[in-house]
Amino acid sequence: MVRANVKRRIFLASTVSALAGCGPISAALSQNGAVQGALASVEPLDHALIGTRGFAREYGERDVDRNFRVNGFATPSDARYAALVAGGFSSYRLIVDGAVERPGAFTLAQLERLPQRTQITRHDCVEGWSAIGKWSGVPLSAVLDAVAPRDDARYVVFRCMDNDGAGNLYYESLDLHQARHPQTLLALRLNDAPLDPDHGAPVRLRIPLQLGYKSAKWIARIELIGNFANIYAGKGGYWEDRGYEWYAGI
């Protein structure tokens, strides 16, 4: 009995010290490249299992958030963007180039003449919150059809006008399956009004099958490429370069 009590105390003491050691251990493991690589190995599995086979639920008018939450980087404040806003985006051109047969520079009027789509979908932020907006614009696949991607095009890269405050421009990328999903939209309007500057005017992406950080705002240029290894840190997006998943369906 006495012996059991001693053993019990040894066990309790070792449990307490093991728990106290967890902080430093988890910090060391969290900064170990091999450990993080192993943890990230499930991302391709999640991507393969979920992919783009689904179709996001579309809501009714009464579900719409009239004051759709503003998120992401601060609205661009540089002279070039200020001039675009001042001119009602009449001088805006959406550059679409790279591995395409017919590179283009689309005005807003030209984008509005392409097939249009309206969808009321939920925006799921990686932080955990959700909001519902009514988005209208051009399905990305219509723009891709207009420029005719070459056979070596694998990814669509979105280059944006906003930066993180330290001068790093936002960017994102999708593969062609994700880009061609019918609900992947180049949104020009939110809640029946042209996009305002805080929501990514004049053109932003809406991809409801993935988390909000994929839905790049303030798009200046769309580039088709074979791979994104040579763009910035090579992970395919601003947040991806900083540890977030490229496949953001989870």
Added chain:
Amino acid sequence: MKVAAPRRVIYRYALLTRASHWIWFVAFFVLVGSGLQIFNASPNLDASDKSDPARRVLAIGSPTDGVGATTLFGHTFVTTGWLGWTGDGMGSRGAHAFGASITIPGYQDLSGGRRWHFFFAWVAVICWLAWLLSSAVKGNLREMLLRPSDVPKLWPMQAYYLKLRKTPPPHGIYNPLQKAAYTLVLFVIAPLVVVTGLALSPGIDAIANPLTVVFGGRQFARLWHFAGMLLLLGFFAIHVFQVLTQKVVNQMRSMITGWYELT
């Protein structure tokens, strides 16, 4: 002179049972810590589909620097140092719902928390499937699952624990209360936590929207996911208390080596 009674030992837990037990222990530890890290990025739980302050059940925040406040069903409590205004893992305090000492990683890092969480979610689920298959094939599952015939024995068993009865009701390897606890945890709460976790993913929601709808929407699923975690933590606390208060060395040895000493 007393003669020592011969030691009688039985092989109580098969290797797969022991391995699953400890793999779950590690996975649960990581999933709770990384889950609290993920929670911190948006420390509110709403009983709704989209975020809706009017349907907020739990909010952990910091109304002003130096103060932590927790609001549960509209009632606000000052929780400075415990919730809302807590340690940042780098020697000072800040506006973090759960303190860095109980999150994984032990500092603010949403992407890191997500990586730990999604990896160990797979570990826990694969381990559960392997354990389930093996237990079903070997027949141990039958001894563990609560049956209708066990229900009348639940109170007599509780009465025995409360010393209101001299003897426990007759039962097999597991008593009725153990069966109830294991059945509830392994076949109700743990699957609920997995499914509500899946319902949070926009990709899965697009494939299986009814899954999100049955839980009341995405934010509601996040609330169920959190509540399920609390129930599992409650089971864990009672489980550890029982082990520590009932022949801890013998119990621990049997879950490590398989051998249990009968006394």
